[in-house]
Amino acid sequence: MSSLLGRNLRRVFGGLASALIVSGTVVPAQDEAIAFVGARILPVDGPVIENGTLVVRGGKIIAVGPASEVLLPAPSERRDCKGKTIIPGLVDTHSHIGSVSGGDRSGPIQPEVRALDAINPRDPGIQKAQAGGITTVNVMPGSGHLLSGQTIYLKLREPRTIDDLLIAGTDGQPMGGIKMANGTNPQKGPPFPGTRGRAAALMRAQLHRARHYQKKVAAAAGDPAKMPERSLGMEALVEVLEGKRMVHHHTHRQDDILTVLRLQREFGFRVVLHHVSEGWLVAEEIAAAKAPCSVIMIDSPGGKLEAARLSMATGRILDEAGVLVGFHSDDGITDSRLFLRSAALAVRAGMKRDKALAALTSAGAVMLDMADRVGTLTVGKDADLVVLSGDPFAVRTQVLETWVEGQKVFDLADPKDRLLAMGGYNASVDQSLSLCCYGQYGVAGQGVQAAGGAK
Amino acid sequence: MIRFAIHAAFGVAIGSALAAQGGGKSFAVRADIVHTMAGRAIEDGIVIVRDGKITAVGKAATIRLPAGIEQKRAKVLVPGLIDAHATVGLTGHLNIPHDQDQLDSTGPVQPELRAIDAYNAHDPLVNWLRSFGITTVHTGHAPRALVAGQTMVVKTHGRSVEKDVLRPFAMIACTLGDAGRAGRGDTGGKKPGTRAKSAAMLREALLAARAYAKKCDGDDAAPVELRHEAFAAALRREVPLLVTAHRAHDLMTTLRIAKEFELDVVLDGAAEAYLLLDEIKASKCTVLPHPAMARTRGELGNATMELPKLLVDAGIPIALQSGFESYVPKSRVVLFEAGVAVSKGLADERALAALTIGAARLLGVADRIGSLEVGKDADLAWFDGDPFEYTTNCLGVMIDGVEYPGERPLHTGR
Numbered sequence: 001m002s003s004l005l006g007r008n009l010r011r012v013f014g015g016l017a018s019a020l021i022v023s024g025t026v027v028p029a030q031d032e033a034i035a036f037v038g039a040r041i042l043p044v045d046g047p048v049i050e051n052g053t054l055v056v057r058g059g060k061i062i063a064v065g066p067a068s069e070v071l072l073p074a075p076s077e078r079r080d081c082k083g084k085t086i087i088p089g090l091v092d093t094h095s096h097i098g099s100v101s102g103g104d105r106s107g108p109i110q111p112e113v114r115a116l117d118a119i120n121p122r123d124p125g126i127q128k129a130q131a132g133g134i135t136t137v138n139v140m141p142g143s144g145h146l147l148s149g150q151t152i153y154l155k156l157r158e159p160r161t162i163d164d165l166l167i168a169g170t171d172g173q174p175m176g177g178i179k180m181a182n183g184t185n186p187q188k189g190p191p192f193p194g195t196r197g198r199a200a201a202l203m204r205a206q207l208h209r210a211r212h213y214q215k216k217v218a219a220a221a222g223d224p225a226k227m228p229e230r231s232l233g234m235e236a237l238v239e240v241l242e243g244k245r246m247v248h249h250h251t252h253r254q255d256d257i258l259t260v261l262r263l264q265r266e267f268g269f270r271v272v273l274h275h276v277s278e279g280w281l282v283a284e285e286i287a288a289a290k291a292p293c294s295v296i297m298i299d300s301p302g303g304k305l306e307a308a309r310l311s312m313a314t315g316r317i318l319d320e321a322g323v324l325v326g327f328h329s330d331d332g333i334t335d336s337r338l339f340l341r342s343a344a345l346a347v348r349a350g351m352k353r354d355k356a357l358a359a360l361t362s363a364g365a366v367m368l369d370m371a372d373r374v375g376t377l378t379v380g381k382d383a384d385l386v387v388l389s390g391d392p393f394a395v396r397t398q399v400l401e402t403w404v405e406g407q408k409v410f411d412l413a414d415p416k417d418r419l420l421a422m423g424g425y426n427a428s429v430d431q432s433l434s435l436c437c438y439g440q441y442g443v444a445g446q447g448v449q450a451a452g453g454a455k
Numbered sequence: 456m457i458r459f460a461i462h463a464a465f466g467v468a469i470g471s472a473l474a475a476q477g478g479g480k481s482f483a484v485r486a487d488i489v490h491t492m493a494g495r496a497i498e499d500g501i502v503i504v505r506d507g508k509i510t511a512v513g514k515a516a517t518i519r520l521p522a523g524i525e526q527k528r529a530k531v532l533v534p535g536l537i538d539a540h541a542t543v544g545l546t547g548h549l550n551i552p553h554d555q556d557q558l559d560s561t562g563p564v565q566p567e568l569r570a571i572d573a574y575n576a577h578d579p580l581v582n583w584l585r586s587f588g589i590t591t592v593h594t595g596h597a598p599r600a601l602v603a604g605q606t607m608v609v610k611t612h613g614r615s616v617e618k619d620v621l622r623p624f625a626m627i628a629c630t631l632g633d634a635g636r637a638g639r640g641d642t643g644g645k646k647p648g649t650r651a652k653s654a655a656m657l658r659e660a661l662l663a664a665r666a667y668a669k670k671c672d673g674d675d676a677a678p679v680e681l682r683h684e685a686f687a688a689a690l691r692r693e694v695p696l697l698v699t700a701h702r703a704h705d706l707m708t709t710l711r712i713a714k715e716f717e718l719d720v721v722l723d724g725a726a727e728a729y730l731l732l733d734e735i736k737a738s739k740c741t742v743l744p745h746p747a748m749a750r751t752r753g754e755l756g757n758a759t760m761e762l763p764k765l766l767v768d769a770g771i772p773i774a775l776q777s778g779f780e781s782y783v784p785k786s787r788v789v790l791f792e793a794g795v796a797v798s799k800g801l802a803d804e805r806a807l808a809a810l811t812i813g814a815a816r817l818l819g820v821a822d823r824i825g826s827l828e829v830g831k832d833a834d835l836a837w838f839d840g841d842p843f844e845y846t847t848n849c850l851g852v853m854i855d856g857v858e859y860p861g862e863r864p865l866h867t868g869r
Contacts, residue, residue: 299748299791300583302548303783308579332750333783338795344845349862395794395845422799423759425730428751
């Protein structure tokens with residue numbers, strides 16, 4: 001136990017130090033603990049705690065257990081959560097919030113492009129995601145390229161600038177993966193591939209070039225004179241080859257899924273398979289490759305040929321085959337505010353409830369290499385949590401509060417937040433505007449309050 | 456008279472097709488709760504059907520079952536659900552040009568395009584919707600043209616339009632606002648480039664139809680103009696205009712034109728209707744609020760998931776819809792949209808009414824469907840729990856006495 005504590009403490013301080021490097025701002029240390037008392041707690045790393053207490057301080061979880069066993073530290077703010085349910089903050093492994101963009105039309109493979117440089121932190125999608133209980137999110141460029149750029153992992157703190165959202169990795173750099181895609185989305189006119197064979201050939205050729213670059217860098221052994229000419233794209237791909245940067249791979253059809261796994265075997269990168277509409281047809285192969293799957297839940301099959309055999313049972317079938325299963329919103333394909341619903345639909349199609357909740361939390365944390373920080377309500381992990389009015393998979397359950405690192409970022413009782421949660425006038429404009437002038441629904445004949453009331 | 460006959464002849468053909476179908480087998484569904492939508496829900500109730508019609512509804516303890524009858528058990532039994540506005544059957548599941556027949560872009564005003572000539576009863580999405588208990592859809596031409604074409608009311612048997620249709624010509628689909636001027640004022644001057652032009656073109660088309668109807672009155676030899684025929688039906692208030700509009704000013708334009716021409720209109724989408732509750736209530740229009748999960752982009756930027764609740768609270772009649780989607784999900788499931796509307800404050804019984812008897816009344820088919828009453832069509836859906844709950848399954852479906860599967864284990868719509 002003591003060594004575990006020590007490791008967690010180092011992680012806390014290590015995390016703070018690197019946060020300094022990335023963001024320049026650090027959440028002020030909270031001396032006062034916050035205790036969520038009397039809730040039904042679903043910690044994900046263990047059994048349900050019916051009458052539980054969760055205590056957070058300094059942005060971390062410092063205690064969780066039955067209310068009768070957890071002593072409240074002094075000083076602490078006591079929040080009565082009787083009748084409410086607390087779950088870990090949700091991890092959305094694939095989203096397009098923040099009006100993110102990636103590569104342009106100039107070519108099919110653009111690893112030098114970073115989502116980091118394209119996100120508008122005042123995009124209402126970010127606050128809508130908070131309203132859905134999402135606390136950690138992988139924001140990705142689209143799937144219209146074989147490789148559309150570097151993705152960025154964000155903590156949904158209250159943002160002024162993108163820096164406020166970044167997550168520092170062990171190297172102090174902002175964490176993120178790389179987005180690849182196959183199937184029909186990246187197929188178009190030259191220089192994009194016209195066929196699946198061409199798509200795979202282009203990607204393999206690029207990875208061979210990256211391998212060559214990697215060898216040249218290694219051979220230089222730190223001698224600047226021997227280093228190859230610097231290439232931003234190659235640097236990113238070397239991170240992929242070295243397993244430092246996870247490949248997040250859009251893929252729908254069963255043969256496209258197998259093509260990803262074939263490339264993965266050849267080049268040894270780490271991969272999360274995304275969407276996997278036909279994953280249920282190749283569950284054994286996916287399990288054998290130990291490739292985690294981030295599944296999309298769409299309300300009907302089709303919309304395009306490769307999603308025509310989409311099944312609501314994909315999550316269940318992959319889980320039963322031994323695959324690590326997560327879900328994603330793909331916002332705006334589905335709405336971040338209804339992210340719990342994705343897992344609930346999987347339960348509808350037979351997935352075990354505990355696996356479905358893990359898919360929204362701990363599994364996503366693994367896919368984003370953040371299992372040591374987020375995804376479960378475990379002492380030492382970030383104080384990312386969601387307070388619900390009831391069962392996470394019940395249609396009438398509301399997200400009441402969302403907390404990131406011990407800070408409340410969403411509160412349904414706050415009219416500003418409620419506007420984002422439900423929608424309404426000015427709920428979809430940049431929050432730099434709407435937060436100054438939200439007004440509940442205008443009264444008929446009177447119109448909505450004019451903008452301007454500073455807030 | 457000729458003009459009426461065009462649709463009437465089609466209706467007769469359909470009626471005989473249905474009568475020939477059905478079978479004499481009796482069938483019963485017993486459920487812990489039977490929502491008849493004609494009076495209070497029945498606890499431990501049963502519905503018996505024979506020859507495609509409902510023959511008995513009541514407490515299980517009080518109804519004698521015919522010997523040897525097949526009986527299903529469920530937690531909840533409801534009338535077959537009605538999607539009050541969809542494009543299924545016209546917007547095929549593959550979403551490739553040859554299965555998209557919801558919108559012809561050669562002209563902005565084409566009320567003569569009939570839904571019955573465009574509906575593919577065998578599209579997998581028809582089966583898909585049916586597997587969730589949806590037995591009737593109001594479907595047809597989609598938004599995105601000023602006047603896209605006609606809609607119809609059809610059951611989801613998935614056989615053929617002749618066999619399955621209830622009302623071949625239900626409404627005329629129009630769109631105002633940004634979507635209604637898609638194409639943006641082509642140089643030929645055919646497509647409207649602005650909101651004002653859209654309204655002017657719609658008014659001109661209605662005026663032309665009015666003049667045509669006057670000219671044809673008592674003159675059977677007058678040449679048939681299909682375009683004017685359709686609008687003339689609207690001017691006679693035989694069919695309403697289904698006007699898709701989201702912004703408040705576009706909704707007001709809709710009401711203005713409806714008043715000018717004394718038309719019935721159904722407001723479709725209506726994202727900003729919460730700004731105009733008094734005006735809409737005074738107009739007595741029914742509103743088909745956009746799907747609760749509709750994407751809040753563009754003209755739906757001010758949309759709220761609370762819209763169904765806000766409309767009902769204001770005393771405005773509503774029915775619920777799956778609407779039109781250009782990408783995924785290629786068809787929304789109106790039951791799911793209703794579930795989210797319920798989660799955002801719409802009362803359960805109002806939601807269920809909007810999916811059954813309320814929609815049936817709006818669509819002019821309440822004599823046939825929408826409630827579980829003796830003599831009505833045997834259209835049923837039964838569930839293993841609260842139908843609005845995310846984790847509930849539809850166990851089975853019946854249309855005109857024909858049983859269909861509910862949600863299958865693999866659940867791929869095939």
